[in-house]
Amino acid sequence: MDISLLEKTDDNFLQLLREHGCTVNRVCYMYAGCVEDYEDMRQETYVNLWRGMARFRGESDVRTWVYRVALNSCVSFFRRNRRADAHTPLSALTDVADDGCNRNELISEMHRLINRLDHVEKAMILLWLDGYPYDAIADVMAMPRNTVASRLKRIKEKLVRYSEE
Known part of the structure; x- marks a missing residue:
């Protein structure tokens, strides 16, 4: 647009x-x-x-x-x-x-796991899943790019742990 x-x-x-x-x-x-x-x-x-x-x-x-x-x-x-x-x-x-x-079953399961995250983590992972680059995520979240990178890494690790439970 x-x-x-x-x-x-x-x-x-x-x-x-x-x-x-x-x-x-x-x-x-x-x-x-x-x-x-x-x-x-x-x-x-x-x-x-x-x-x-x-x-x-x-x-x-x-x-x-x-x-x-x-x-x-x-x-x-x-x-x-x-x-x-x-x-x-x-x-x-x-x-x-x-x-x-x-929508399919895989997406529903992913949503279930993401819903376990806190609000900031949820927002960050949704932006990442929507294909936003780290710079754009940093802009939306009002935080430095390096913070976005490290937090996304921890969020992904947390989601993997959730999926294994």
Whole structure:
């Protein structure tokens, strides 16, 4: 998406969602504890993307910006709405979160393992899995590149340990 397309119009917003909606879905899916939370987080992310379109200065890639907005929206939602009483299991999200993104058993298992990580680790590994280079992850996470590299190494080792349990 061209930076000039982030002018705040309905058509540009819909195009942004068509191109980056899968990213929003993945981030919300990983932070949701139930279907209701997923839907609320996704809606909140959409609202924040709409509000932020006019302020986007193009200092980062649009994809990076969308990821950061989704991540911040989900973390903020989670902090505000900690719920111990999840009504619908997360496994019911397969159809809801799909929206054109393929899901299979291997991805479900990977999500289960990633959900055991803390919020920062989860965000970092999701960025890495989405193909972001270390420099972009450092930008999104506001930390030095070397810190990203060492933390990702430890996160990967932790996921391997989880998978062996």
